[in-house]
Amino acid sequence: MRRLLTALLACIGIIATALVAASPAYATVFQTYGSGVNVRADAYLSSPVVTTLPGPTSVDVDCQKEGDLVSNSDGSSRWWAHVPALGGYVTVVYVAIPEDKLPGVPECDDPEPPGEDVTLADVQAMFGSRIVNPSIVQTGLPSLNQAMRDANINTPYRKAAFLATLVHESRLEYNIREIGDTRPYGGRGFIQLTGDFNYGPAGQYFGIDLLGNPDLAMSLQWSAPIARWYWTVARNINPYADALDMGRVNAAIGYPAGTEDQRRCDSFKNAIRYFTGSVPSGIICTRPAPLAGDTSQLTRTQFDTLAKNGGGLG
Incomplete structure (x- = not known):
């Protein structure tokens, strides 16, 4: 499904690379597919839902991180796309690309956590x-x-x-x-x-x-x-x-x-x-x-x- 959708988006010129020029300098645009896709506060299924995408949506992604595995009929992915405008993460399994990891998008630099013991x-x-x-x-x-x-x-x-x-x-x-x-x-x-x-x-x-x-x-x-x-x-x-x-x-x-x-x-x-x-x-x-x-x-x-x-x- 998402591979077919990728091809269709390419034909009508709205795949990610075609939209980069209209995006903020820090972001790359991708298209989600399906309805009811959750945007979560972090890259885990236990994280709170920030919002839900009602249908296919163009999202500006600045980085991606590895989190919980999500699977659907089209495949599986542990990668989640960070969407600053929505204040959260979307699983890559619902992004219309043929890969299971976003191409050309850097991994998120998580802040170095404090030491294990609290001081x-x-x-x-x-x-x-x-x-x-x-x-x-x-x-x-x-x-x-x-x-x-x-x-x-x-x-x-x-x-x-x-x-x-x-x-x-x-x-x-x-x-x-x-x-x-x-x-x-x-x-x-x-x-x-x-x-x-x-x-x-x-x-x-x-x-x-x-x-x-x-x-x-x-x-x-x-x-x-x-x-x-x-x-x-x-x-x-x-x-x-x-x-x-x-x-x-x-x-x-x-x-x-x-x-x-x-x-x-x-x-x-x-x-x-x-x-x-x-x-x-x-x-x-x-x-x-x-x-x-x-x-x-x-x-x-x-x-x-x-x-x-x-x-x-x-």
Whole structure:
């Protein structure tokens, strides 16, 4: 199909090379085919859909990158075309060329990612004045980096969501106690563990008596593992980060919807910009209605059910 379409386009003079003169200097024009072709925020099928092309469309492509394999009746391709005007990527399998990789188009130069471990300089660059006590943050970072490895928080989106959450919960200070909170099971540690309904299960998971010794939640030994436990056991938050759904990330942390959601979403964007060099389209900052209230005492199953009823992940 796409090889036949290529030949037809050549006959009527609208193939890519014929349109280059009318394109921006940085781009080459290609023609998509088919209807309902998705433009995604990145070159992966799990990436959010930025827009959908209703039919064959001329697209200005500045570079291409390898991503998820996409197949149709005409073939397969792992290459995705970056279309700046649309703010995303189109799979090459729906571009009307005979090849599975765009001819004459350079590969995208992804920014060099920061080192695997997050450093004090990294979080200061991401969050600025929110880092109030650099020496405490520095002390806690080795254990926090280990917790991130254990939780598979290993992509820019996951790291951005996790760190943006913690910088608002605790300023990334492992030993912080929620100011003015005198409750026995008030907020403590990186993720501000709150409530006997969390202290009890977290203590059971690690084999420690958090109900009898709640201050362990803000110790250097346990603060980061508890944050990892909440992120992956009490909740399953990585998939929301993968989907750029900061609304559901915030709901999963367990406070009612409000202006804080947007502040955290802005920090999420800052972190993604730092890790990747740009902010992708498709970031979701608001929550679905079923998650607008305080979800802190829901079980993981109850929360997952509400999250799906609110629209799911696509």
